[in-house]
Amino acid sequence: MTTHMVTVKTRGTVTIAIERCKGCDLCIPVCPPRVLDMSSAVNSKGFRYPMLRAGCTGCAACVMVCPDFCFEVFKYTTPVEHVVEVTDDIGGAEATAKAKAHKGGRS
Amino acid sequence: MSKRLMEGSEAIAEAGVVAGCRFFAGYPMTPFTEVLEHFAVKLPKVGGVCINAESELEAVGMAWGAVATGNRAATGSTGQGLSLMQESFSEITMAELPIVLFNIARGQYDYYQSTRGGGHGDYRQMVLAPMDVTEAVEHCQLAFWLAEKWRNPVLFMGDYLLTHTYEAVEVTEIDFGPVPEKPWAVDGSTSGTLDAKLVTSLGFDKVGRPHVGPEAHWLRLAEKWTEMREQEQRSETAFCDDAEVVVVAFGTLAKFVRYVVKELRAEGHRVGYVRPITLWPFPEPAVAAAASGPNVRTVAVLENNAGQMIDDVRLSVLGRCPVVPIGGISTDGSGFGMGALLDPAVVRERILSVLQPVSA
Amino acid sequence: MTVTPVYLRTDVAPAAPSRRIVEDRPRLLLTDEHDMCPGCGEPLAVRCFCEAIEDLGQAHNVIVVAGIGCYTTFSMSLAIDTVQALHGRAPSLATGVKRMKPDTVVFTLQGDGDMVNEGLQEVIHTAARGEDITCILVNNGVFGETGGHMTATTVIGQRTKNSLDGRDADYHGYPILIGDMLAPLQGTAYCARASVHNPAGVARAKRYLKKAFETQIAKQGFSFVEILTMCPTGWFIPTNEGPAYMDEIMGEVHVTGELKVDGVLRTTEDLKAEWARKATEAAARGGGPAFDVEHTPEGGEV
Numbered sequence: 034m035t036t037h038m039v040t041v042k043t044r045g046t047v048t049i050a051i052e053r054c055k056g057c058d059l060c061i062p063v064c065p066p067r068v069l070d071m072s073s074a075v076n077s078k079g080f081r082y083p084m085l086r087a088g089c090t091g092c093a094a095c096v097m098v099c100p101d102f103c104f105e106v107f108k109y110t111t112p113v114e115h116v117v118e119v120t121d122d123i124g125g126a127e128a129t130a131k132a133k134a135h136k137g138g139r140s
Numbered sequence: 141m142s143k144r145l146m147e148g149s150e151a152i153a154e155a156g157v158v159a160g161c162r163f164f165a166g167y168p169m170t171p172f173t174e175v176l177e178h179f180a181v182k183l184p185k186v187g188g189v190c191i192n193a194e195s196e197l198e199a200v201g202m203a204w205g206a207v208a209t210g211n212r213a214a215t216g217s218t219g220q221g222l223s224l225m226q227e228s229f230s231e232i233t234m235a236e237l238p239i240v241l242f243n244i245a246r247g248q249y250d251y252y253q254s255t256r257g258g259g260h261g262d263y264r265q266m267v268l269a270p271m272d273v274t275e276a277v278e279h280c281q282l283a284f285w286l287a288e289k290w291r292n293p294v295l296f297m298g299d300y301l302l303t304h305t306y307e308a309v310e311v312t313e314i315d316f317g318p319v320p321e322k323p324w325a326v327d328g329s330t331s332g333t334l335d336a337k338l339v340t341s342l343g344f345d346k347v348g349r350p351h352v353g354p355e356a357h358w359l360r361l362a363e364k365w366t367e368m369r370e371q372e373q374r375s376e377t378a379f380c381d382d383a384e385v386v387v388v389a390f391g392t393l394a395k396f397v398r399y400v401v402k403e404l405r406a407e408g409h410r411v412g413y414v415r416p417i418t419l420w421p422f423p424e425p426a427v428a429a430a431a432s433g434p435n436v437r438t439v440a441v442l443e444n445n446a447g448q449m450i451d452d453v454r455l456s457v458l459g460r461c462p463v464v465p466i467g468g469i470s471t472d473g474s475g476f477g478m479g480a481l482l483d484p485a486v487v488r489e490r491i492l493s494v495l496q497p498v499s500a
Numbered sequence: 501m502t503v504t505p506v507y508l509r510t511d512v513a514p515a516a517p518s519r520r521i522v523e524d525r526p527r528l529l530l531t532d533e534h535d536m537c538p539g540c541g542e543p544l545a546v547r548c549f550c551e552a553i554e555d556l557g558q559a560h561n562v563i564v565v566a567g568i569g570c571y572t573t574f575s576m577s578l579a580i581d582t583v584q585a586l587h588g589r590a591p592s593l594a595t596g597v598k599r600m601k602p603d604t605v606v607f608t609l610q611g612d613g614d615m616v617n618e619g620l621q622e623v624i625h626t627a628a629r630g631e632d633i634t635c636i637l638v639n640n641g642v643f644g645e646t647g648g649h650m651t652a653t654t655v656i657g658q659r660t661k662n663s664l665d666g667r668d669a670d671y672h673g674y675p676i677l678i679g680d681m682l683a684p685l686q687g688t689a690y691c692a693r694a695s696v697h698n699p700a701g702v703a704r705a706k707r708y709l710k711k712a713f714e715t716q717i718a719k720q721g722f723s724f725v726e727i728l729t730m731c732p733t734g735w736f737i738p739t740n741e742g743p744a745y746m747d748e749i750m751g752e753v754h755v756t757g758e759l760k761v762d763g764v765l766r767t768t769e770d771l772k773a774e775w776a777r778k779a780t781e782a783a784a785r786g787g788g789p790a791f792d793v794e795h796t797p798e799g800g801e802v
Contacts, residue, residue, distance in 0.1 A: 049510040049526065055538035055731075058740035063699055070507075076727040080538070084507040090751040093522045097702040100543040102532045111540070115504040189599040198592040200583070201622070205565065205596025209581045231586055252648060326581040326597070328604035332528060332559030338575060340584035347530040347577045361654035485638065 038118050044112045045091020049083055050103045060095040069095065102117035103123070132138030143310045148273045149303040152242070155280035155312040156214060161240070162188035162212035165199040165207035166304075171300040172218045172244035172474050194222040200228040203296030206376075207232075207239045208339045210325025212284050216242025216296075219250035223258060229293060230259030234326070234341030234361065238287035240280075241265070241295040244303050245472030245480065248300060249391070254283040254295050255420045261371075264365040266372060267419035271395040280286035281314050288319040290368055293371065297419060300477025301392040327351035360407035368421060375423035379405055380430040387413040387495050388453050389442040393467070396487045397442055403488070409495055410435060416434075419449070427456035436460070440494045442467040444481055466490040502683070512554045528559060529581045535573065539739030541729025541746075542571045544608075545705065546578075547632040547728070552709040553580075553605070556717070562605040565594040567619070568642040569611035588619025591646035592634045607634040613643035616652040616678045623682065623724075630687025630721040633714045637678065637724070639671060640731035641750055648734035652676040655753040659736055675753060677768050682724050684760040689721035692761040693771075695728035695747035704756065708748035755790055 060083050061069050068086040075099055082103075086109075089135060091108040141232055152175055156164070166176035166184060180190040189206075193199035199215045206213035215223070215321075216435070232239050246287050254267045261378055266286055270276040274297065283294040326337050338346050343357025379401060380386055389397040394415040401413050414430045417422050431439050441450040447465050454463045467490070470479030480486055501632040513520070525532040528550035536543055552563055566575045568587040575582045584744050585593045590608035598606040608615075615623050615637050623635055643649040644661050648659040650667060653675050657666040667675075694705035705727050712723035728750055730742030737745055757771035 040505075045521075046514050047510055048513060048516070049512075050532070052614060054531060056739070057539035057740065058738075059539060060741070061741075069527075072789065078557070085510050086506060087504055088509065089733075094699040096522045096524075097699040098544065098696075100536060100538075100540050101534075102529075102547070104522070105513075105520060105524045106522040107514050107518040108521050109514070110519070111517050113514075115508075117504050117506070166594070189598070191595070191629075194594070194621060197589070198595075198622055198625065201589045201592025202596035202599075203592035204585075204589075205583060205598075206600045207596075208593070209597055209600040211600045213600075222801060227586060228589070235584070326583060327601060328561050328563040328581050328606075330560075331562045331580040332554075333579065334530070336530075336579045336581055338582045338584065340582075341586075344576055345629055346579075346582075468627065 036118050036120055038116055041087040041115045041117050042112045043087050043089055043109070043115050045089045045106060046106045047085060047089060047095060047107070051076050051082040052078070053101045054080055054082035054103050055101055056082060056123070057100065059098045063094045063098050064092055065092055071136045075078050076126065079085060143308040145306050147174065147354055148276060148298070148305050148307070148336045149174035149474060150178045151277050151307070151309050151311060152280050152298070152303065153182050155277045156284070156428035157182045157188070158311055158313045159184055159212065159284040160282040161212045161214050161284060161293065162179070162186070162187070163211055164494065165191045165193045165205060165215050167193050167196045167199050167204040167217060167221060169218050169221045171215055171246065171303055172242065174219065174303060175242055175244060185469060187254070196224040197228070200225040202240055204232055204237065205391055207237045208326055210322040210327070210374050212240075214240040214242065214426060216244065217246075218244050218246050219253060220461065221247070222253060224248065226259035229265065230257065230261050232265050233263040233265060233293050234261070235339055235340070236291040236292070237362070238291055239293045240283045240351070241258060241288055241293055242298065243246050244298045244300070244313040246300070246476050247432070248445045248469060249299065249443065249448070250297075251419060251443070251445065254452050255422070262362070263434070264292070264368070264420060266290070266292065267297055268294065268422070269297040269390040269417060269419050270302065271392055271415065273302065273305060273311050276302060277309050277311050278314060284336040285316040286318060286372065292364070292368065294384060297391060299392055301482060307459045339445055372418060373421045373423040373426070375426040376417060377430055378413055380414065380433055382410055382435055383412035383430070383433055384410045384431045384435045386433070386436055387411065387442055387489065387491055388416070388439060388440045388449070390416045390419060390449065393482065395443060396484055397495070399441055400484050400488045400491060404491065404495070411495055413492060416449070422456070425454040427453055428460070431457040438494050439463045440466045440491065442487065442490065444470055444479070466494060471476070503727065503771070510766055524572055530577050530579050534577065535731045536570060537731070539730055539732040540570070540679060541640065541741050541742070542638050543652055544776045545636070545729055546571070546574055548579055548696070548702060548706040549559055549607070549636060549709050550705055550714055555710060556713055558605045558713065561603075562607070563601065565590040565597060565606070565608045567608065567614035568645070570577070570612050571609055571638055572645070573667070574609070580802040587614050587683040589615070591619065591622045591633070595626055595629070595631050598631060599635050602632070605634075605716060607636055607713070609636050609638070611644065612637060612639040612641060612653040612793060616676055616726060620652070620676070623678070623737065624685070625766035627682045627722040628685045632716050632719050632721065634723040635716065636715050637726040638711070638782065639726050640727050640729045640734060642731055646736050648731070653754065654726035655679070655750060658749065661668070679724065679726050679759045680768050683765055687722050688760055689723065690715040690723040691727040692724070692758040693728070693754060693756050695751060695756050696745035697728070697730055701756065702752065708758065724786045726754070
């Protein structure tokens with residue numbers, strides 16, 4: 034697979050209180066642009082926590098499902114353009130496979 | 141104001157209304173039912189609420205909610221119904237809510253239940269035992285006042301005879317003195333602020349306030365009950381200075397004892413009585429003093445059951461002299477109320493059996 | 501060209517001009533900390549009613565009567581005047597409170613063990629009397645606080661601490677759908693069931709709660725909102741399987757929707773039929789649900 038640079042228009046962003054997170058994973062599949070990934074590192078309580086990639090729309094779905102009130106959501110006055118290195122596959126089969134695997138809860 | 145001939149249950153309800161009670165909930169059960177009926181008629185007239193609850197369990201729950209808002213509220217039943225309410229009694233006491241409880245007891249009375257607490261844990265409730273309708277009118281109002289003074293439930297102990305006797309009584313408001321403010325009462329207005337309130341039995345409070353916890357909370361309550369015990373004993377003692385026999389009785393049965401003792405005194409017998417008015421705190425010093433009279437041979441306990449108050453009498457007398465039961469189980473065909481014991485002739489005979497024991 | 505690191509900073513508010521559109525915790529909570537299990541749905545239900553109360557301008561005019569369950573911890577953290585009730589007893593206390601404070605919004609917060617086991621008589625009579633209170637049921641199909649035991653709402657086949665082989669109809673009997681018992685009562689003005697296992701469910705829960713409180717404020721009678729909440733601990737599943745379990749197991753029996761609104765009465769079977777009809781229509785249009793796995797990120801430009 035080749036990589037190249039894309040500009041990802043990001044309309045919003047979040048802050049995440051990672052110390053409060055209990056690693057429940059509920060935010061990951063509900064994010065419509067799929068910009069949350071669980072970390073491999075753990076917080077001081079031993080839980081993995083979500084990390085944010087470019088492309089957030091500020092929809093606040095994560096807030097709605099987070100039992101530990103970890104997220105605050107911001108909407109940019111002007112969308113920010115992030116330049117990210119991606120594989121050709123972004124938004125396609127790889128993301129789909131990843132999301133499906135995640136829904137099955139086995140990854 | 142003039143006296144009016146009233147059935148005991150109506151006088152009690154009237155006294156409650158005059159004392160400012162604005163919420164009552166109950167479930168019909170003989171011989172308490174008429175108290176509920178009268179509250180149902182009287183409370184709406186003064187802007188209060190009386191609810192026929194779906195069971196005694198919900199009746200005490202409703203009164204609990206009402207009293208938590210800072211309003212004067214009460215519930216009641218007979219012993220069996222109060223049995224259902226016991227968990228709530230304990231919790232309401234721990235939550236320091238000034239609820240008034242009416243037990244219109246059946247034939248065996250409920251001395252153990254009301255003074256030892258049929259509920260769980262370590263709690264105390266004041267118990268008032270009026271002997272007639274006139275005293276009931278005073279005690280009903282006193283109950284509401286004492287409950288607020290101490291932030292503790294107060295139980296009014298009546299029976300079939302009390303609530304179904306007509307007496308000419310005057311029900312006017314009695315001023316017992318000032319009562320504390322109620323900063324703990326919830327009304328919803330401190331919601332949405334850092335001063336939001338929590339009414340709970342466990343010594344917890346809202347986040348950010350000092351943490352007390354169950355142990356410290358219950359220790360403080362125990363101290364409160366010690367103060368209540370020291371300050372709120374009430375009893376009536378008569379003819380005991382030179383008595384050979386001291387009779388101890390409470391409630392409506394005690395009125396028979398008073399009558400008979402006066403009669404026996406007129407005939408020259410040296411007999412006296414102590415009538416506990418508060419069953420909790422039990423007037424130990426008064427009973428002990430009466431039993432310590434120079435001529436006292438026997439303390440005779442007249443109660444309408446197999447022997448419940450006699451335990452407290454024995455604890456008060458502490459071996460100074462024998463304590464004997466002269467009452468016993470006595471009830472009518474329904475089990476609700478008055479049996480053969482509630483008869484001056486029978487009471488006289490029982491007292492005489494101790495005054496003039498038949499020699500072996 | 502500056503390459504953005506794969507993961508962005510999330511520990512501080514953004515530097516670029518922006519506005520915060522959602523706060524982390526509801527304003528009616530005194531703290532954002534709680535010790536509910538990971539993946540628990542109850543805090544989501546709490547958020548919903550806190551926001552509903554604020555949206556209706558009742559934040560300074562509300563009293564909650566709390567039952568006993570995992571959620572009881574919120575008695576201490578809710579910035580709402582609270583009366584703590586015993587297990588099952590909240591509706592009767594709420595009745596006493598409301599009768600003395602008829603213009604204050606009064607609601608109960610109870611779990612399924614509390615309301616449908618211990619307090620079944622209580623809630624039915626409160627509804628029948630048409631008390632102007634709102635009872636909120638957080639239903640996870642288990643007695644969570646005692647460790648995850650079977651309740652009256654546990655579904656057939658559901659494994660709990662005292663139905664380890666799954667609830668068996670012959671031995672344990674059938675679940676009670678409390679909404680179906682309350683909705684037909686004349687005193688019930690509004691009755692609904694929601695679930696917080698996904699954003700659409702959360703939005704629905706909040707909508708139903710607002711309607712319930714509005715019903716109370718308009719003094720139309722008893723209002724009831726059941727909110728199905730995930731309990732991965734009680735369900736013996738990993739936290740991220742909570743939504744699927746809710747969808748496939750709890751939600752098959754306790755179907756979401758409005759059982760009574762504006763005088764229209766429906767049963768859970770009616771709600772099930774309605775969902776089936778919606779699914780058929782959606783398939784026919786070729787569109788899927790809002791958060792389909794094939795959805796591509798907005799704004800991605802190649």
